[in-house]
Structure formats: C-alpha cells, structure tokens
Amino acid sequence: EHNLYQFVEQLKQLxxxxxxxxxxxxxxxxxxLMIQTRFPNSQIxxxxxxxxLWM
Incomplete structure (x- = not known):
C-alpha cells in the first residue's frame, strides 16, 4: 500500500x-529557448x- 502511494505521487509529477x-x-x-528556460529538466x-513537453 505504501509503495502504491509513492507510485501515485510520482505519477502526479509526470x-x-x-x-x-x-x-x-x-x-x-x-x-x-523559453520552454527550456522555464522547464530545464524536461524534454522538448x-x-x-x-x-x-515531458516534465
């Protein structure tokens, strides 16, 4: 149950x-350039x- 909760929380970030x-x-x-600046850890x-955009 705890692992499922962590998994759901991680999915919320994707x-x-x-x-x-x-x-x-x-x-x-x-x-x-604008999107790379605002979302540096994402794929564009x-x-x-x-x-x-993947974040």
Missing part, C-alpha cells in the same frame, strides 16, 4: 503536453505544427 497549432517558423527557436520537441 506531465506530458502535446499541443497542435501552427507556429511561425521564425518563432520556433524563441519558443524552444517543438515543430512547426506541434510541440510536446
């Missing part, structure tokens, strides 16, 4: 965002038509 929408080509680099995949 966040995955997948957002679709067109990003202007010239803004991709600045968006990537920013493309023209979508971006994903």
């Amino acid at each position: 966040v995955y965002w997948k957002i679709f929408g067109k990003i202007a080509r010239e803004k991709v680099k600045s968006y990537r 995949d920013i493309q023209i038509l979508k971006w994903r």
